[in-house]
Amino acid sequence: MSAHHVRFKQVDVFTSTPFKGNPLAVIFDADALDAAQMLAIARWTNLSETTFLLKPTDAAADYRVRIFTPGGELPFAGHPTLGTAHALLESGYQPKQAGKLLQQCGVGLVELEALAGADSTPSAWAFAAPPARVTPLAEDRYDALATALRSRAIDFSAPPCAVDNGAPWLVVRLTSARACLELEPDAAALAELAHSVDTHGLAVYGPHDADGPATFEIRCLMAGGGFGVGEDPVTGSANAALAGLLNLQQRRPGERYTARQGTALGRAGDVSVHYDDARGKIWIGGPTVTIVDGTCRLA
Missing domain, CATH: 3.10.310.10 (Diaminopimelate Epimerase; Chain A, domain 1)
Structure with missing residues (x-):
């Protein structure tokens, strides 16, 4: 049986200087993985969070993400939201609406926008705080x-x-x-x-x-x-x-x-x-x- 590989990025969030922010692992094309496999990967990366990019089930969303700590799944987390968006955009993804993304996750749909004054590279984004x-x-x-x-x-x-x-x-x-x-x-x-x-x-x-x-x-x-x-x-x-x-x-x-x-x-x-x-x-x-x-x- 041949090895199965997917795209992977490890990003540093809330910083433009490597190693000064909060790390995040991002696994692309994760639709074939179940929750147990995702948890096993999250435990292996041993980071506070690992995210898994999936095709959205809501037609309005650009993408769907599942967020795991080494202890279990989270319905929402902030640095994984920004880090996943960065990884996806850097991979060449074109948003449905320029300068905006709609993330589907456990709490529902979360809006993201390019930060005002950001240059053309998708490195500085913001998410709309979910209701609390x-x-x-x-x-x-x-x-x-x-x-x-x-x-x-x-x-x-x-x-x-x-x-x-x-x-x-x-x-x-x-x-x-x-x-x-x-x-x-x-x-x-x-x-x-x-x-x-x-x-x-x-x-x-x-x-x-x-x-x-x-x-x-x-x-x-x-x-x-x-x-x-x-x-x-x-x-x-x-x-x-x-x-x-x-x-x-x-x-x-x-x-x-x-x-x-x-x-x-x-x-x-x-x-x-x-x-x-x-x-x-x-x-x-x-x-x-x-x-x-x-x-x-x-x-």
């Missing part, structure tokens, strides 16, 4: 939160909330970017708290000074349970959750802002947010760069 369910953290858990983060710099004037847009995060505001970067959380207590509110982990953020490198510093502290332990380098779903929550809490810093993520891991994640009030959308964007380009042997 927001649940404020019960006040009787505030002490547990402070204990888990080992921090007294939590800004409770912006109540911590669990935000689920297909990838659930407990979003917590700190008084400053410095306080965010200085966090040394209690991993066991953090995992207990995150699991108690059915989230993947905590998305903790703090504002930079006016002359800082970005509007906010953000860190995504994972809670284990199949989604990894430790810290995620750059997280589209968490940045979408934060953007939506800032809007809901009437704390957004303007029509546009930027977030830096991954600093504590030696990365330099570059996230842009645009509140598109005219269309009622929030766009989460950033550049992607291809690191590995070739084929993957499936059998």
Whole structure:
């Protein structure tokens, strides 16, 4: 029996500098694979996510994607959305509508657009944040939160909330970017708290000074349970959750802002947010760069 190969790319998302963003593996032409095979590949790549490109079943969509962590399938995730779009466009795909893509995934249809000011190369795109369910953290858990983060710099004037847009995060505001970067959380207590509110982990953020490198510093502290332990380098779903929550809490810093993520891991994640009030959308964007380009042997 001859070997079966499909196209494969490994890309770095939310950066234009190789090795400074969040890696993603993309498997093309994956229609013949079942969920068990996809999970086996995701466990082998051992990245936070691996995506599988499929023919859409919705006629409006440009493509369909399934997103797997080494622990299971996700209905949505942000950096895989941007990374998959980049890989597909780089392979020569022509969108149904120039400058736009419609991705079919577990949460339904997700819109993408080329970032304003991007050049002709499809390296900087944004996705429209999916609708989210927001649940404020019960006040009787505030002490547990402070204990888990080992921090007294939590800004409770912006109540911590669990935000689920297909990838659930407990979003917590700190008084400053410095306080965010200085966090040394209690991993066991953090995992207990995150699991108690059915989230993947905590998305903790703090504002930079006016002359800082970005509007906010953000860190995504994972809670284990199949989604990894430790810290995620750059997280589209968490940045979408934060953007939506800032809007809901009437704390957004303007029509546009930027977030830096991954600093504590030696990365330099570059996230842009645009509140598109005219269309009622929030766009989460950033550049992607291809690191590995070739084929993957499936059998």
